[in-house]
Amino acid sequence: MSRIEATVYEVMAAAIARELRDNELWFLGMSTGPQTILMLTRIPIVAMNLAQHAHAPNSWMLVAGWVMNPDVSKVPTRMESEFGTTLGEWPCEAYNNSLTMSYIAARHEIDVGFGSAAQVDKYGNCNTVAIGDYARPRVRLVGPINQPGHFSLFGREIVIIPHEKRNFVDRVDFVSGAGYLDGPGSRERLGLQRGGPCMLLTDKAVFRFDSESRMAVLASVHPGIEVEEVIACTGYTHDYVPQSVAVTPSPTPEELRLIREVIDPSGAMLPVRAV
Amino acid sequence: MNEPTVKLRSLAEAASLIKDGSRIHLGGMAVHNHPMAFVYELLRQGTKDLTVVSHVSASDVDILIGAGRVKRLEFSYVGLEEFGTAPCFRRAVQSGEIELSEYSEPVAFERFACSARGMPFFTTREMIGTDLPRVNPDIKEITDPFGSGVYHAVSAAEPEWVIIHAPAGDKYGNILFFPHRQLPEDLDLTASRTTRNLIVTVEQIVAHERVKQLPYLNLIPRFRTTAIVEVPYGAHPFSCLHVYDQDREHLAAYAQAGRDAASFRRYLDEYVYGVTSHDDYLDIIGAARLARLRQVGGAL
Numbered sequence: 001m002s003r004i005e006a007t008v009y010e011v012m013a014a015a016i017a018r019e020l021r022d023n024e025l026w027f028l029g030m031s032t033g034p035q036t037i038l039m040l041t042r043i044p045i046v047a048m049n050l051a052q053h054a055h056a057p058n059s060w061m062l063v064a065g066w067v068m069n070p071d072v073s074k075v076p077t078r079m080e081s082e083f084g085t086t087l088g089e090w091p092c093e094a095y096n097n098s099l100t101m102s103y104i105a106a107r108h109e110i111d112v113g114f115g116s117a118a119q120v121d122k123y124g125n126c127n128t129v130a131i132g133d134y135a136r137p138r139v140r141l142v143g144p145i146n147q148p149g150h151f152s153l154f155g156r157e158i159v160i161i162p163h164e165k166r167n168f169v170d171r172v173d174f175v176s177g178a179g180y181l182d183g184p185g186s187r188e189r190l191g192l193q194r195g196g197p198c199m200l201l202t203d204k205a206v207f208r209f210d211s212e213s214r215m216a217v218l219a220s221v222h223p224g225i226e227v228e229e230v231i232a233c234t235g236y237t238h239d240y241v242p243q244s245v246a247v248t249p250s251p252t253p254e255e256l257r258l259i260r261e262v263i264d265p266s267g268a269m270l271p272v273r274a275v
Numbered sequence: 276m277n278e279p280t281v282k283l284r285s286l287a288e289a290a291s292l293i294k295d296g297s298r299i300h301l302g303g304m305a306v307h308n309h310p311m312a313f314v315y316e317l318l319r320q321g322t323k324d325l326t327v328v329s330h331v332s333a334s335d336v337d338i339l340i341g342a343g344r345v346k347r348l349e350f351s352y353v354g355l356e357e358f359g360t361a362p363c364f365r366r367a368v369q370s371g372e373i374e375l376s377e378y379s380e381p382v383a384f385e386r387f388a389c390s391a392r393g394m395p396f397f398t399t400r401e402m403i404g405t406d407l408p409r410v411n412p413d414i415k416e417i418t419d420p421f422g423s424g425v426y427h428a429v430s431a432a433e434p435e436w437v438i439i440h441a442p443a444g445d446k447y448g449n450i451l452f453f454p455h456r457q458l459p460e461d462l463d464l465t466a467s468r469t470t471r472n473l474i475v476t477v478e479q480i481v482a483h484e485r486v487k488q489l490p491y492l493n494l495i496p497r498f499r500t501t502a503i504v505e506v507p508y509g510a511h512p513f514s515c516l517h518v519y520d521q522d523r524e525h526l527a528a529y530a531q532a533g534r535d536a537a538s539f540r541r542y543l544d545e546y547v548y549g550v551t552s553h554d555d556y557l558d559i560i561g562a563a564r565l566a567r568l569r570q571v572g573g574a575l
Contacts, residue, residue: 030305030356031356032354032355032356032357032359032360033357033359033360034357037356037357065458066457066458095457097456097457097458097461098458098461099381099384099385099388099458099461099462099465101458102380102381102384102385105381105401106381106399106401129377129406130368134406134410135371135410136369136370136371137368137369138369139365139369140364140365140368140369141360142352142353142354142360142361143350143351143352143353143354143377144351144352144377144378144379144380144402144405144407145331145351145352145379145380146379146380146381147379148379148382148401148402148404148405148407149379149380149381149401151404151405152400152401152402152403152404152405153400153401174406174410175404175405175406176405176406176407177405178403178404178405181404186404187404190403190404191400191403191424191425192403192404
């Protein structure tokens with residue numbers, strides 16, 4: 001195949017796919033606003049399909065919580081709404097249409113979820129509720145939706161946000177998704193024995209959470225992105241840049257082929273690729 | 276057999292059942308199946324001081340908030356998905372105009388299931404670690420008497436009135452659904468079992484004989500129904516799943532209009548207060564546009 005460089009969206013999808021294992025249940029919800037829908041919905045859908053093709057054939061994905069294992073290559077249009085004809089016409093293996101879908105999560109059967117937020121702090125706590133004081137917020141956001149359960153009931157959470165300074169704060173104004181809360185031991189004290197964020201992915205970099213300090217650490221920058229550029233648009237004040245920062249691996253030629261020829265041949269999921 | 280009570284009502288008659296200060300649930304979820312014709316009629320009738328108990332709401336609740344009719348909101352989400360945030364909700368909360376009681380989404384759903392089961396409360400652990408219990412005094416701590424630890428107790432939804440929009444029904448109040456349903460319809464069915472004060476707006480009234488041919492699609496038997504109202508395109512600008520799609524242009528225009536008080540007022544005047552009936556509303560939207568939203572064979 002021709003040597004066309006991977007787009008940032010393909011880099012992100014491949015990075016997510018490598019986080020996903022076989023024999024897992026993955027849960028993808030829906031989001032608000034076109035930018036978030038690209039970051040939080042369409043990229044993970046491609047990533048989950050990529051993982052299933054590449055190494056995780058026995059995994060099971062719940063898209064919007066109810067469309068199970070959709071074949072996105074057959075999707076005629078971009079997914080924009082959680083229910084309705086667009087999603088309802090996708091070929092898939094099964095539906096879960098009743099509100100008992102929540103019980104799968106309550107039973108701790110979901111291994112991986114995907115989340116986003118207006119703010120994510122150094123301990124991976126997320127905020128989709130309010131910026132500023134809760135009672136009289138500067139900006140009121142949509143509400144907690146399903147985020148609390150993503151961080152308390154799921155095995156691990158992949159947080160995906162646009163890389164803008166204001167999204168990275170030392171402490172979120174409101175915890176709607178409990179990351180590592182106030183640091184080491186916080187989750188355990190509340191009886192949260194498992195779960196929490198495992199990866200913070202942006203359009204520029206990957207952060208992970210240090211196993212001791214529980215704070216976000218810059219793990220890699222995407223190909224073509226300088227560390228200085230990441231620092232310039234990251235609002236954290238703790239020391240999150242290690243001595244050496246890796247480059248996020250580009251998709252392999254085989255991963256690129258799967259994305260472009262098998263999973264998303266019409267480009268319905270990922271934006272038009274840079275050629 | 277004597278004829279059963281005919282429960283077919285006009286939109287105005289049905290909306291007048293809701294008194295100021297009522298605790299109501301408006302059906303539908305996200306951008307689907309909200310009983311919008313009914314909401315517009317509530318607005319025209321001046322109904323106010325409402326407590327809305329919901330789960331995943333959109334401009335059904337946002338427009339009531341924008342018009343100053345909502346005193347208290349129990350919810351998980353108010354937004355417009357691909358069309359962005361709910362403008363009036365955002366403005367009202369930022370200026371402290373409404374009382375909020377918020378929950379995670381599955382908990383907000385389960386409050387209705389709890390009412391449908393006849394139970395006063397249920398327990399959950401999914402909001403542990405969040406700030407929701409800190410700001411919501413209705414989320415209370417409870418210890419498992421069997422020894423497994425501390426939980427949050429959440430009360431049942433207990434709406435006084437439930438208003439949903441459905442595909443079809445007969446004049447006695449039997450409500451037919453399509454065989455293939457999605458979560459919005461499933462949530463509406465659950466909500467329909469939480470009260471005996473149930474108003475259902477439908478796309479079309481069908482003959483009672485039709486119901487008897489399709490009893491397996493009659494998922495709300497008439498003993499539950501207080502009033503049934505025929506309002507074609509009654510969920511516009513939202514979809515009525517399998518019948519018509521969302522009016523994307525209109526929802527985008529709503530999101531834009533809601534951004535400031537003056538343009539929101541113009542929206543209300545154009546589509547609600549300046550409209551005398553639902554038929555009048557449909558004329559304003561236009562037959563050509565509505566026809567293009569249809570999904571022929573959508574339920575097949």
